[in-house]
Amino acid sequence: MGLISVKEYKESLKDGRVVYYEGQKVGDVTTHPALKVCIETGAIDYEMAETPEYRDLAVVAHPKTSEPITRYYYTPQNSEDLLKRHELMVTATRLGRGVIPFIHDVGADVLNAANITANMMGKKEYIERAENYRYFLQKNDLSVACAMTDVKGDRMLRPSSPKQAHPDYYVRVVDKDKKGIIVRGAKAHITAAAYCKELFVIPCRNMTEEDRDYAVAFAIPTNTKGVVQICHPVTWKLGALEFPVDTPIRNHTDSLVIFDDVFVPWERVFLCGEWQFAMPLVYNFAYLHRHTAASYRIPISEVLLGAAQAMAEYNGIDKVPHIREKITNLVIYVDTLKSLARASCMDYVTHGGIPIPSPVISNIAKYHFAENFHDCVKAIENIAGGLLITAPTYKDYQNPETKEYVEKYLGGKAGIPTEHRLRMFQLIRRLATFETEVLALHAEGSIQAQRMTIYAESLSEIEKYKKWAEEAAGIKK
Numbered sequence: 001m002g003l004i005s006v007k008e009y010k011e012s013l014k015d016g017r018v019v020y021y022e023g024q025k026v027g028d029v030t031t032h033p034a035l036k037v038c039i040e041t042g043a044i045d046y047e048m049a050e051t052p053e054y055r056d057l058a059v060v061a062h063p064k065t066s067e068p069i070t071r072y073y074y075t076p077q078n079s080e081d082l083l084k085r086h087e088l089m090v091t092a093t094r095l096g097r098g099v100i101p102f103i104h105d106v107g108a109d110v111l112n113a114a115n116i117t118a119n120m121m122g123k124k125e126y127i128e129r130a131e132n133y134r135y136f137l138q139k140n141d142l143s144v145a146c147a148m149t150d151v152k153g154d155r156m157l158r159p160s161s162p163k164q165a166h167p168d169y170y171v172r173v174v175d176k177d178k179k180g181i182i183v184r185g186a187k188a189h190i191t192a193a194a195y196c197k198e199l200f201v202i203p204c205r206n207m208t209e210e211d212r213d214y215a216v217a218f219a220i221p222t223n224t225k226g227v228v229q230i231c232h233p234v235t236w237k238l239g240a241l242e243f244p245v246d247t248p249i250r251n252h253t254d255s256l257v258i259f260d261d262v263f264v265p266w267e268r269v270f271l272c273g274e275w276q277f278a279m280p281l282v283y284n285f286a287y288l289h290r291h292t293a294a295s296y297r298i299p300i301s302e303v304l305l306g307a308a309q310a311m312a313e314y315n316g317i318d319k320v321p322h323i324r325e326k327i328t329n330l331v332i333y334v335d336t337l338k339s340l341a342r343a344s345c346m347d348y349v350t351h352g353g354i355p356i357p358s359p360v361i362s363n364i365a366k367y368h369f370a371e372n373f374h375d376c377v378k379a380i381e382n383i384a385g386g387l388l389i390t391a392p393t394y395k396d397y398q399n400p401e402t403k404e405y406v407e408k409y410l411g412g413k414a415g416i417p418t419e420h421r422l423r424m425f426q427l428i429r430r431l432a433t434f435e436t437e438v439l440a441l442h443a444e445g446s447i448q449a450q451r452m453t454i455y456a457e458s459l460s461e462i463e464k465y466k467k468w469a470e471e472a473a474g475i476k477k
């Protein structure tokens, strides 16, 4: 039971899965140059379990057998467990240079959400299946991607609406028999699916009775017949024009995952037609996953703040009032995020018998990160100046004919090597990209999704405060 090595994880991916990258079918994901970098990113989880320094954080004893298992698949019992998991994600992301491994954490979120929903439903077979699946993951230490976001077609139409151009914009059950179900449809943006062993599929919205075929949740091996993935390209090496950096690049690709009439055995089905429970499943996953999101954004935010301060010092403007104001804003941004992410663990609530970080606070944490990220980027761009995009390249810095000019004229404050300044521009260019901006806005749900949750989950508090206000105003009812 329990833990697999980095080598075993990589070997396990040579399983005939169907993955396309830049228009080409990938035979073996472990040898593909770009996917290899993504796999190394995921492998951080397995490395941590093998490293004495991180072992206590990454590994726990199975509550029944006492054998070592990954902390991710351990069912949390209290705020201490939630805080440990939070610390694990922050540490893993620091090791990933701002990129979370993402091959256990999201799987744990969806597993816990399925467990909670099964408990809420009270259906014995679903409770057993969810528990068996947890045990299966614990025993085999498998990587899991969560496929929630449907391709959706017309966003204003329901999944079953006859006005949709076709009925497959949301994953649905097209057939079933004694052995299992057949599903069809596609999920978009599925992070790390190309290098996870399992795909956990859940609906992405509430359902009505007419949508019952779309109220389906299941888990299957990624190499199941009929599963096809199309990845988007990622940066996997530094460009020839960039300063070399010792630390390896870390990144993830996200797949369009197509389910082309895929068979799922009943023991792997966690929802099938119970449309009333699509929403609790989606919401509980979102509550858990937004906390994961808030946690893994902490290291990126810390490095952004560090880069802003370094750049201010290199340019000699760190004591200027408006620059200090910008740095102060960044400190407020980072520390608010950190405090909210931790507070949500301390102020946990229990859903379906499982403690989860406070939905209101974790949604505020994620919202805070996403809503203010572009302002942080703006502050850093402001501090850095135009050389952020016009600086000569590493090649120019290497060429003896131009190096002297670059060295002399692109220096900043005396005593700061020009190379440091150029390297810091490069780092900021990598941190503040169009991709990181879109990721902030949409990954783990759009800004509006967080606002909706914050409002809906706060209704009873709002009502309580209203009563207090009425009391304070002397209003008697």
Ligand SMILES: Cc1cc2nc3c(=O)[nH]c(=O)nc-3n(C[C@H](O)[C@H](O)[C@H](O)COP(=O)(O)OP(=O)(O)OC[C@H]3O[C@@H](n4cnc5c(N)ncnc54)[C@H](O)[C@@H]3O)c2cc1C
Pocket: 106, 146, 147, 148, 149, 152, 155, 156, 187, 188, 189, 190, 191, 192, 254, 438, 439, 442, 443, 444, 445, 446, 447, 448, 449
């Ligand atoms: C980098 C990245 C990684 C991701 N990883 C995963 C993953 O691993 N697994 C997964 O399942 N998903 C993943 N996602 C998907 C993510 O959750 C979605 O991008 C997000 O939910 C928004 O959905 P969408 O991209 O389809 O945009 P849309 O739903 O098209 O949203 C675009 C805009 O339209 C608005 N909108 C949409 N529908 C309505 C409506 N009915 N009424 C009013 N307004 C509406 C939204 O609020 C938003 O402002 C990832 C996304 C990104 C960018």
